[in-house]
Amino acid sequence: MPRIVDHEERRAEVAAAVWRIVSRDGLEAATVRRVAAETGMSTSVVSHYFAGKDELVTEYLHRFDPDVMPGVFDRTDLTPRERLLAAFEVPMTQGTEDVTPLCPYIAAAVELHDPQHPASQYARDYKTAIAARLTETAREAGATNPARLGEQLALLIDGASARTQVLNSDSFPIAAAVAAALIDNAIPTSSPRQPADERGTTAPAPVPVGGE
Amino acid sequence: MPRIVDHEERRAEVAAAVWRIVSRDGLEAATVRRVAAETGMSTSVVSHYFAGKDELVTEYLHRFDPDVMPGVFDRTDLTPRERLLAAFEVPMTQGTEDVTPLCPYIAAAVELHDPQHPASQYARDYKTAIAARLTETAREAGATNPARLGEQLALLIDGASARTQVLNSDSFPIAAAVAAALIDNAIPTSSPRQPADERGTTAPAPVPVGGE
Numbered sequence: 145m146p147r148i149v150d151h152e153e154r155r156a157e158v159a160a161a162v163w164r165i166v167s168r169d170g171l172e173a174a175t176v177r178r179v180a181a182e183t184g185m186s187t188s189v190v191s192h193y194f195a196g197k198d199e200l201v202t203e204y205l206h207r208f209d210p211d212v213m214p215g216v217f218d219r220t221d222l223t224p225r226e227r228l229l230a231a232f233e234v235p236m237t238q239g240t241e242d243v244t245p246l247c248p249y250i251a252a253a254v255e256l257h258d259p260q261h262p263a264s265q266y267a268r269d270y271k272t273a274i275a276a277r278l279t280e281t282a283r284e285a286g287a288t289n290p291a292r293l294g295e296q297l298a299l300l301i302d303g304a305s306a307r308t309q310v311l312n313s314d315s316f317p318i319a320a321a322v323a324a325a326l327i328d329n330a331i332p333t334s335s336p337r338q339p340a341d342e343r344g345t346t347a348p349a350p351v352p353v354g355g356e
Numbered sequence: 357m358p359r360i361v362d363h364e365e366r367r368a369e370v371a372a373a374v375w376r377i378v379s380r381d382g383l384e385a386a387t388v389r390r391v392a393a394e395t396g397m398s399t400s401v402v403s404h405y406f407a408g409k410d411e412l413v414t415e416y417l418h419r420f421d422p423d424v425m426p427g428v429f430d431r432t433d434l435t436p437r438e439r440l441l442a443a444f445e446v447p448m449t450q451g452t453e454d455v456t457p458l459c460p461y462i463a464a465a466v467e468l469h470d471p472q473h474p475a476s477q478y479a480r481d482y483k484t485a486i487a488a489r490l491t492e493t494a495r496e497a498g499a500t501n502p503a504r505l506g507e508q509l510a511l512l513i514d515g516a517s518a519r520t521q522v523l524n525s526d527s528f529p530i531a532a533a534v535a536a537a538l539i540d541n542a543i544p545t546s547s548p549r550q551p552a553d554e555r556g557t558t559a560p561a562p563v564p565v566g567g568e
Contacts, residue, residue, distance in 0.1 A: 303515020
């Protein structure tokens with residue numbers, strides 16, 4: 145039987161190499177040349193699948209978190225309020241081999257300097273999707289204005305991500321404390337959908353450890 | 357009289373060129389070659405003042421906001437509480453010819469991928485200084501835990517900056533609304549240092565337009 149090139153497998157191999165390169169050196173390093181060196185393919189083979197850096201970065205973003213934090217939002221063992229808080233516990237490290245200190249969607253928007261670039265557009269869509277999931281969860285939790293709470297929590301996540309990068313130390317606990325206060329303010333205590341608990345309104349609430 | 361090269365003037369000229377280049381194309385574009393083209397100097401003259409891109413970026417950051425938002429924090433016509441809110445009104449546009457959508461200190465941290473780089477270190481110092489000014493102002497406003505409020509507000513500013521960049525639309529009003537709620541929660545209404553006002557606890561407070 146003749147050997148048949150499995151294109152899907154090769155694309156996946158390239159994507160995995162991009163992942164490793166970006167984890168180490170950031171989106172900037174996602175070039176055809178680097179991917180070729182990493183995979184042992186020729187640059188022309190790599191280019192056959194992804195024409196250049198722009199497509200490599202876009203592919204990376206598409207694969208980073210296609211289901212929009214399922215490890216937080218699809219957990220059925222948590223109450224909606226707990227899921228909102230858990231979003232601050234598994235920042236942006238799902239699936240990466242190394243810890244990615246900054247959300248790659250922010251990094252793409254920063255590094256590309258072009259809001260019309262396909263990767264910038266995808267980053268925008270992703271950030272909108274995160275806010276939508278937070279809003280949906282806020283609604284389940286009984287928030288009086290779920291869209292407002294969702295946007296606020298999304299902004300806190302981005303703030304923690306940016307500040308963690310620039311300070312080089314974890315800012316998510318600060319964001320989680322603010323989130324807990326906002327959630328308590330936004331959800332009437334009599335809400336039938338919000339289980340009673342003992343948490344105060346401003347202290348950093350204990351957050352269940354996020355799943356895988 | 358022989359013509360004497362004014363080195364300080366030349367450094368300033370180079371710095372101004374870096375400013376224009378970064379405003380248009382981001383920190384990535386701050387290269388000796390680009391500065392030479394922009395100023396009409398030779399690359400060797402530019403290199404005499406700044407050895408390379410790293411030094412150019414560092415110089416840019418040093419000049420961007422050396423006094424740490426004086427247009428907000430040194431205003432004597434505002435109460436401390438109003439100054440805290442005004443920090444969300446003049447995001448990162450002071451002194452720039454074009455609007456800089458993203459805080460350049462975050463951009464530096466993202467683009468350099470190296471926490472030990474002098475520009476990354478300066479970005480960290482700057483972000484710490486902003487939090488310190490917010491903390492100092494929170495203390496003047498009578499906050500029960502000024503350091504905590506200062507860190508929270510600093511994180512909100514960074515979140516608004518990152519989110520404005522990635523969504524390509526202004527997220528500062530959302531951050532300002534959260535800030536107003538946090539400030540009201542943190543400052544006891546009976547505080548003698550906080551002038552009484554009519555603002556509610558969660559509505560986005562009207563903020564005076566920040567001047568220089």
